Amino acid sequence: MKNNQMKGWLYLLPALLFLGAFMIYPLVDVVVYSFEEGYNSASQTFFGTGLYNYSYVLHDPYFLQAVKNTFILVIFTVPISTGLGLLISLGLNSIKKLKDLYQTVFFLPYVTNTLAVGLVFMILFKKTAYTDGMVNLLINLFGGASVDFIDGPYWAKMFVMCFYTIWIVLPFKILILTSALASVDQVYYNAAKVDGTSKWRIFTKITLPMISPMIFYLVITGFIGAFKAYSDAVALFGTDLNAAGMNTIVGYVYDMLYGNSGGYPSYASAAALILFAIVLTITCINLLVSRKNVQY
Numbered sequence: 001m002k003n004n005q006m007k008g009w010l011y012l013l014p015a016l017l018f019l020g021a022f023m024i025y026p027l028v029d030v031v032v033y034s035f036e037e038g039y040n041s042a043s044q045t046f047f048g049t050g051l052y053n054y055s056y057v058l059h060d061p062y063f064l065q066a067v068k069n070t071f072i073l074v075i076f077t078v079p080i081s082t083g084l085g086l087l088i089s090l091g092l093n094s095i096k097k098l099k100d101l102y103q104t105v106f107f108l109p110y111v112t113n114t115l116a117v118g119l120v121f122m123i124l125f126k127k128t129a130y131t132d133g134m135v136n137l138l139i140n141l142f143g144g145a146s147v148d149f150i151d152g153p154y155w156a157k158m159f160v161m162c163f164y165t166i167w168i169v170l171p172f173k174i175l176i177l178t179s180a181l182a183s184v185d186q187v188y189y190n191a192a193k194v195d196g197t198s199k200w201r202i203f204t205k206i207t208l209p210m211i212s213p214m215i216f217y218l219v220i221t222g223f224i225g226a227f228k229a230y231s232d233a234v235a236l237f238g239t240d241l242n243a244a245g246m247n248t249i250v251g252y253v254y255d256m257l258y259g260n261s262g263g264y265p266s267y268a269s270a271a272a273l274i275l276f277a278i279v280l281t282i283t284c285i286n287l288l289v290s291r292k293n294v295q296y
Contacts, residue, residue, distance in 0.1 A: 039264075074223060081166045089178045
């Protein structure tokens with residue numbers, strides 16, 4: 001018995017060493033950095049320990065703006081992308097002959113480089129000296145005034161960022177929900193049709209409960225993914241996100257490490273742990289809500 005246990009631990013040893021070196025140690029290092037006040041990355045010295053780094057980050061206007069942007073992104077993109085994904089999946093599930101073709105078409109944006117998609121969006125929405133962009137041309141066609149979605153008002157820039165994020169995450173959600181709908185046992189639908197049940201009641205009483213674990217999975221991963229958004233903003237507004245007023249929490253962490261204000265790993269570590277606390281809290285709330293609404 002002891003020999004078998006030793007073999008088991010030996011098999012696990014490479015994975016444990018990998019996790020320890022690339023996950024556990026960096027996490028401990030981040031926690032330590034976050035409490036070291038006045039840390040100098042060049043001399044590897046600091047003058048004290050305490051909560052000053054957290055206080056600085058929480059009072060930094062750039063961080064507060066990043067938190068605002070991130071929460072707006074989360075609040076709008078997660079429910080809208082999940083709802084649209086469900087509607088499109090229901091439509092695809094009702095198509096029999098060209099279902100595979102449409103699935104492939106809808107999935108193409110997911111395998112496209114996000115920066116490339118961001119450049120396309122920038123061309124569509126950006127006003128230049130030569131053109132107002134295709135979107136503004138459509139707005140003008142219906143009698144509206146042109147809007148600078150890239151360098152203009154805050155609401156316009158946030159609209160483009162939310163639109164872009166939804167466009168990027170939607171294909172994955174469509175793929176998952178289409179698979180979930182296909183896995184629902186047809187016996188339930190046949191029994192409901194025999195009883196003369198309406199389509200809306202079939203959807204709310206059979207379809208939604210049966211695919212609720214997948215919807216919950218997409219909501220959780222959607223929240224985490226939206227909180228980690230950074231490349232989306234860079235693709236649309238460039239690397240100086242603070243100047244554009246469109247930075248995110250992850251972007252703030254990156255800037256504190258490598259950006260124009262870089263060289264402050266203690267502030268970056270404090271911001272990263274604050275982000276971790278936010279994501280953990282929202283995930284726990286979702287888990288509590290799922291106990292009543294998700295049927296396994």
